[in-house]
Amino acid sequence: MSELLDAFAIAGKAFFGFQAIFFALLAIGINVHFGYTGLLNFGQIAFAMLGGFGIAISVSMWGLPFWVGVIVGVAAAVVLALLLGLPTLRLRADYLSIVTIAAAEGLRLLFRSVSATPVTGGTRGLSAFNADFINLAPWDPAGRHQILGTSWSGGELWVALIGWLLVTVFSLLVWQLMRSPWGRVVKAIREDEDAVRALGKNVYAYKMQALVLGGVIGAFGGMVYAVATGSAIPDQYQNANTFLAYAALILGGAARVLGPVIGSMLLLFILQFADTGLRALIDNGVIPEALLSSTDVAQIRFVLVGLGLMLLLVFRPQGIFGDRREVMLDAR
Amino acid sequence: MPADPSAHGAHAARPEELSTAQVAAALPGTAPTGRPAPQRLAQAALKDLPWEVGVAKPDPAIVVDGVTRVFGGLTAVSVDHLEIQRGGITGLIGPNGAGKTTLFNLMTGFDQPNTGTWSFDGKDLGKLAPHQVARLGVVRTFQLTKALSRLTVLQNMLLGAQGQRGESFLRALVPGGWRAQEKENTEKAMDLLRRFKLDAKKDDFAGILSGGQRKLLEMARALMSDPKVVMLDEPMAGVNPALTQSLLGHVKDLREEGMTVIFVEHDMDVVRDISDWVVVMAAGKVIAEGPPESVSQNQAVVDAYLGAHHDAPLTVEEEDQVLAEVEAEIAREEQGPPRVPHANRSDEKDGLV
Structure with missing residues (x-):
């Protein structure tokens, strides 16, 4: 029993940890793209990778200050959004999804390639670029802190604090935008582009603004991840993360300000709880070794998440915060 | 043909x-x-x-x-x-x-x-x-009505207004800059909705309107732009x-x-x-x-x-005669249903001939 309580505590840390922040920021970006504007961005992780490597390359390779690295990461995400959007946003929605998924894979392979090693560190990536940031912590970064039965290092706590601050800021930004006339236009574009064009709105410009905004928010997610882990490795930025972020968004409720945030926290909690919980049950012999070995746990927890998502879509398609009436309108 | x-x-x-x-x-x-x-x-x-x-x-x-x-x-x-x-x-x-x-x-x-x-x-x-x-x-x-389903009727209307300050990204962040204009537009939208008898539906999603109401909404929305x-x-x-x-x-x-x-x-x-x-x-x-x-x-x-x-x-007259007979038969079968204006118009005309 105490193992399960431990599992709960560890999962509770995941609920607030940097990975939840990472997915929350990815999902807030996707929410701007997909939830509000109807843009199918299947390569959100590419923006995160540019954010993370923006800091890593600027600090480790070019010797620039940390804050310049942040600006470089944001600028890179803006450029990527423009490059992806310029040719595709005039076309049907599918084209953006094709281009973004290809860009995400292509950029990762480019960053891990041998020829890129002098800049990106190749498959080993870059490290030791977050000291400037961690040292800003108002407490001892190396010290341990016990919070509600979970143990955090000072550095972790600092990253989490700033990370959740970023999540709050971007959530407020999205909330303010979506209740403004700008948000109304963007939501209308999701419903029917041509109708919005016929009403005198420059649909292309709005889609581009939304793509850039969501991409920049995703880039901040990548920065949090890189700073928290202290390293930037191209293979950390697998495109599966984009789809986990989509899962988090749908779990929380698309086109809701808090949907991606709560969705990410719950997703990470469930993943972590399934992991430690299952391991504890196997160690205790509650689950026989023949049925499930502890080496399979890492895979089986994703199966459980998948199962959970299916049940969610059957019984609560609007997610946690969504409006069922609104979601059901699509079925007509 | x-x-x-x-x-x-x-x-x-x-x-x-x-x-x-x-x-x-x-x-x-x-x-x-x-x-x-x-x-x-x-x-x-x-x-x-x-x-x-x-x-x-x-x-x-x-x-x-x-x-x-x-x-x-x-x-x-x-x-x-x-x-x-x-x-x-x-x-x-x-x-x-x-x-x-x-x-x-x-x-x-x-x-x-x-x-x-x-x-x-x-x-x-x-x-x-x-x-x-x-x-x-x-x-x-x-031709195929484009009501914006997951926006409310009022939001549909407001979208039609032109020259909205709050539709620019940066100015959208400062509500003070567009609140007054939004209020004006809302009043204008409500006037139009009343004219088109959709004012009671203003907070409903446009997606739940009937086909005819969507046509009305689309026309009203177009009029928002003067x-x-x-x-x-x-x-x-x-x-x-x-x-x-x-x-x-x-x-x-x-x-x-x-x-x-x-x-x-x-x-x-x-x-x-x-x-x-x-x-x-x-x-x-x-x-x-x-x-x-x-x-x-x-x-x-x-x-x-x-x-x-x-x-x-058939000449035109003969065709009309055939048509009138058929319509009269249908009318008899339906035993004097409530007067459906449009469908009955041709009947009445044929009666006048």
Whole structure:
């Protein structure tokens, strides 16, 4: 029993940890793209990778200050959004999804390639670029802190604090935008582009603004991840993360300000709880070794998440915060 | 040859037609009665024009010149010269596939022609994107109604307002900059919604409205932009007869407010009722223009709808007689159902003959 309580505590840390922040920021970006504007961005992780490597390359390779690295990461995400959007946003929605998924894979392979090693560190990536940031912590970064039965290092706590601050800021930004006339236009574009064009709105410009905004928010997610882990490795930025972020968004409720945030926290909690919980049950012999070995746990927890998502879509398609009436309108 | 338009064509050929006023009188509550006679300035201005294709209008709002649009081997639109009178209601009719909607798309920037120029108020619309055309004051509706389902009715309306400060990304972040304007627009939207009897639905999602209500909403939304020209693509399609009357009333109101209306319609009764001028298209070309009563007498129009070699044994009168008998039979079978205005109109006419 105490193992399960431990599992709960560890999962509770995941609920607030940097990975939840990472997915929350990815999902807030996707929410701007997909939830509000109807843009199918299947390569959100590419923006995160540019954010993370923006800091890593600027600090480790070019010797620039940390804050310049942040600006470089944001600028890179803006450029990527423009490059992806310029040719595709005039076309049907599918084209953006094709281009973004290809860009995400292509950029990762480019960053891990041998020829890129002098800049990106190749498959080993870059490290030791977050000291400037961690040292800003108002407490001892190396010290341990016990919070509600979970143990955090000072550095972790600092990253989490700033990370959740970023999540709050971007959530407020999205909330303010979506209740403004700008948000109304963007939501209308999701419903029917041509109708919005016929009403005198420059649909292309709005889609581009939304793509850039969501991409920049995703880039901040990548920065949090890189700073928290202290390293930037191209293979950390697998495109599966984009789809986990989509899962988090749908779990929380698309086109809701808090949907991606709560969705990410719950997703990470469930993943972590399934992991430690299952391991504890196997160690205790509650689950026989023949049925499930502890080496399979890492895979089986994703199966459980998948199962959970299916049940969610059957019984609560609007997610946690969504409006069922609104979601059901699509079925007509 | 589609059967439906040919039937309408046969009806339209008959000179006896109930006037709008009579229909309105038969329909308490659906059409304005006792309203002062509308000013039909455009009709008066167009009265003495010859019934020729490409005839110059006294005060054209839109001028189309040599516009062609080719899809592969098919010439969808090939219009040599067409002028649309300002302040009038111009009906655009023609059999399915005549190029009416394509012409709409070309004129509003949704499609680009292979050749040709067209202008609105002397301003060339040739290379403008749809939203630029809309900003000049030429708004359109769509054949398949585009209600923005997951926006509320009021949000749909507010979207139509032009020059909104809060629609720019940066200014959207400062609510103080757009609150006042938003309030004004909301009042204007509510006025329009009341006029279109949708005010009770203002907080409902547009997706739950009925087909006819969506048509009303789309028209009301277009009016939010204070347009100069309104282009309606089959505004009455799929709308029940009672609502058709109310939509007709709204279209006439647009003319009284000085807007230029161009509309595509298949129902000849509607076309006769409200148009000041009718343009007939077939196979991409304008084959006839003139006042509504001229069109049904035009041999080219009859040929376009019925086929040039329609060696039908029935004359128009015989066809109507057969039709009247069938309709009378249906009426008997239904044992005097509540008067459905539109469907009964032909019955009443046949009774008058």
